[in-house]
Amino acid sequence: MTPLVDALLLQSGYNAALVAIGAALLGFSTGATGTFLFLRKRALVSDATAHATLPGVGLAFICMVSLGGDGRNLIGLMLGSAVTATVGLMIVEWISRRTRLAEDAAIGAVLGSFFGLGVVLLTMIQTMSAGRQAGLEGFLLGATAGMLFQDAVVIAIGGVLAVFATWVLRRPMTLVAFDAEYAAAMGYDVRKIDLMMMGIVMVITVVGLKLVGLILIVAMLIIPPVAARFWTDRSNRLIWIAGFIGAVSGYLGAALSASAPAMPTGPLIVLTAATVFFFSLLFAPERGIAAAVVRQRRFQARVHRRQGLLALARQEPIREPFTLRLLSREGLIRPDGVPTETGRAKASKVARDERRWDIARKVHQDAGLTGRYDGLTPIEEIFTPDEIQDFDRQIGPPVAVGALYDGG
Amino acid sequence: MMGADFVQFSLVPILIGIFASVACALPGNFLILRRQALIGDAISHVVLPGIVVAFLLTGTVAALPMLIGAAGAALTAVILIEAVKRLGGIESGAAMGVVFTTLFAGGVLLLEQSDTSNVHIDVEHALMGNLESLIWFRATGWASLWDPVALSSLPQELPRMAMACCLVIVLMMIFWRWLKIATFDESFAQVLGIPATGVGVGLVITAAIAAVAAFDAVGSIIVIAMFICPPAAARLMTNTLTAQVWWSVAFATLSAILGYVFAGYGPMWFGSQNAVSAAGMIAVVSGIILGLACVFGPYRARTGADRAPPAL
Structure with a gap:
């Protein structure tokens, strides 16, 4: 248990401490921002967003290399992924608004084809003469080994911005989540509020991409709010409880992963969050199974x-x-x-x-x-x-x- | 392009691509109509933990244990999703998100923990498949199609995928009427004595079989894209179920062929030597087809949506 205690007390070395703090920050902001996505019953939109980041990562890498840069610049890769994630979101919104297809079909279609494009770009990069070993596969499942102080700062800033935006928009977003037609009658632009909600989610997805990877960031957006929902019926508290669950999962997961070899950080964070969910499902007062x-x-x-x-x-x-x-x-x-x-x-x-x-x-x-x-x-x-x-x-x-x- | 090289290098991957695409697109039609499109997404994610567990239990990468493991994982996921939905009172999208990401994370953890470095399972392979590597070594030309010696060296993925595709087609033909009625009017189906719940579960299991078989050969991207893109595009082309199914088969076949050709030969047209991922390209082509259908499909608008007023 000693390595785990060391990791929990941030004594397992600089990188491990950085990862634990970064994961806790990320968990808090994904939990808080995922709350309204869950309340609006659109949790899986985050899945489309996350998969749509991959072609952006590839494009950004190709652009930076062809401009003579390093190609692995995190800010550049994040910008690229933000662009394609936004395009993917707009397409989901457009398909479900303009055609007869339901939103789940739109999500699946964007997810599949954007991810396919991302893989095509990754195979192109692998064979590009300038590509060397790009290490972009880390974006699939996350890579914490080489986390820099700069990365933690990016997560902190992005997370704070996303949580702040969620807090500022909590009233209109609550209204839209519970009664969109009433919100429209009150004069709110429901579509704009939805887009802003998705925008916040997109930002936090891009921010967390490097740390936990694009498949598992979805879990961090969905599981904490779902777990938190068992403990309260008030949307204001839900944001903070979800954030807290996310932060605890991030911190514990990162500490667990630092305490032993061959323990990947992203999956451990998700499994910690899933444990919290399972506990809540069983033992929450009022809504739990017990x-x-x-x-x-x-x-x-x-x-x-x-x-x-x-x-x-x-x-x-x-x-x-x-x-x-x-x-x-x-x-x-x-x-x-x-x-x-x-x-x-x-x-x-x-x-x-x-x-x-x-x-x-x-x-x-x-x-x-x-x-x-x-x-x-x-x-x-x-x-x-x-x-x-x-x-x-x-x-x-x-x-x-x-x-x-x-x-x- | 259509000579001996084509038979040796491209024929088998194209055929596997077509079988995989059609096998996924067929159940996809009903999943879309039942608003369960993302079940395909969930299934394709949980296939990874399924095959990892199967590998850990049997210690081999033989096809059968892998298929059983993956099918078991798909079934487990569907049961868990239903349990979380009912017991926790969680809406289905979020329930799905909780379950499949958790199982996927478990799969990745198991994979990292176990000594699988010398075996051919890894996450990227699971995601991307390896269509290009399914080469027919003994083939020397079209004549090899009648040469039993050459035929015996066909990659085993081909007959397996063809069988899965046939199974899906046969199941669909047997249960066509039940599926149709249970999809459009569940209460009416129950009045007629059709086990509507059973039909729903059967559909999901069929989808899982298709996904697992396809996953083995082409990776999970194609699976997700093919469950949704061709049927969704077909939905925008017609208002008749039979026609929709035929359209989806056509779109799936077209995606597989065009995707493979673009991936294999496309880069050469731009002067590059190296092919790109065929599985990814097939998914991209299916997405483009859906995009075109969204813009030009004759039945793209929602019934009752605002249209141009009729000329007086």
Whole structure:
């Protein structure tokens, strides 16, 4: 564990520390900027953007080499990828707006053909006399080994800009994400806001390309917001929680990768984020699977308890094993099935509530109140004490279990 | 260009390209109509972890374990996507994004961790395929097509891809009516007693078979592009399903042939000696065909979209 602790404390050398900080910054900004893409239900647009960067990288390399430059200048490659990513985005937008094809088809088409073009350019570069070993393959899966201070600065600046732009545009983007037609009616230009959202995503994609590669940057844009969605219902908090999850994943993933050989950074960051997602899916309060199971079990128990108590009140035998177990566990019946003192009291209360409801339905024609009868909601939550007293006057005094139906 | 060299170097890759393109384009038609176009994208990403796991389990790079591994991964991915969608209440695009990127990352990690340096699996090969290397060594000319000795040295990818393509065609013909009804009106299909959910799952599995077989020979770029570009272009050419399928087959074939020719011979026209990636070029050509269809296709506009008002 020592190498991991060293890496976590940024003690594994200059490059590892730089990568960890850069990955954390990148994770924060991808998480925050991916939030609205997810809320707008267009998460996979980022996939098209990311794949459309590849031809740009190739073109920029060819341009720089033919102008006599190095060809591996990061800023130049980023500019090139930004250009083709923007073109790809515009084509996705154009196809889904102007033709009958759905957006998913447009995304897939741009993704496939742009990526194909990128590969064609890469094979051209491989055979170009000036190409040497260009190392552009690093853009597919990311390459952290040669990360420079300058690269970390680029990520920091790009990330800050993207997060800032997300924060500034959060209100219109929220509005468009939740109700685009209302936003249009309010006078917002929905198309422009969508394009700005995609623009922010494009910037952060280009920024993160070198570090995690074009296939896995998509994961960093999608997974943190999806994981964060389990923890909150408020879009303002969602941005920061997603950013936080992204940052933690980036930092932990980079540290893990520095702590052992043959551990590629990009995949580890993604797998860390996926672990956070999986944890959230299972254990988040309200929206998690565990919470849903607990809710379901409680509901089941309430239904069975009520049915059991009604059966006790009517002195009917109970045969359902789960009901029997539940009632005896809660001390409402003895092991031989005879109701205890508490059981009889509760049963008579349930039976009485049923009679109150019968009266309530006669007295109140208002379905808004009596319609809330579901057998589980206590009558005290729906009617005022005065009204319940009123019902009770019509029923008569409380009757002990066994007495009510005996005469009838 | 059409002589012995062509048979030796180009015939097999072109045929494999055509079979792969058609095998992917056929299920693609229905995926597009059902708005599941990106299932193809997801499948082609998870093929990598599938073959890595298959390699780690069997220790060989034989075709069958690879195919089974990849098909298993595709199926796992589809099940996981559905689970995340239902259990987490996540919309399908994001669910897909979470699942396939995670599986892909897992595949890359496994690949780096295991000692596969001496074996022919690597990420770039998986992405780009290696169409150009599928050469028919023994061929000496067109006569070799009738020479059993020469035929026995055909790259094994060719019969495999041809079989996958035939399987897809046969499945499509058997289930044509079910597919058609379940795609356009799921409730009506259920009323008729057609297992609509089963048809949907079957379609995805068929797509996975096509993707896996094609992936082996041509890499995942073609797979993604062919699932979507030819059927999407065909969708803009006609309003009839049968015609759309024929158009998509035509576009897929055209992309494969033109793509290979441009990649192999194009650079020579510009005075360069080296060919570029055929798989990439096929994807590019299919994208260009789709672009042309978007601009000129007779049925490109959405029904009810604003058109020029009729002349009075």
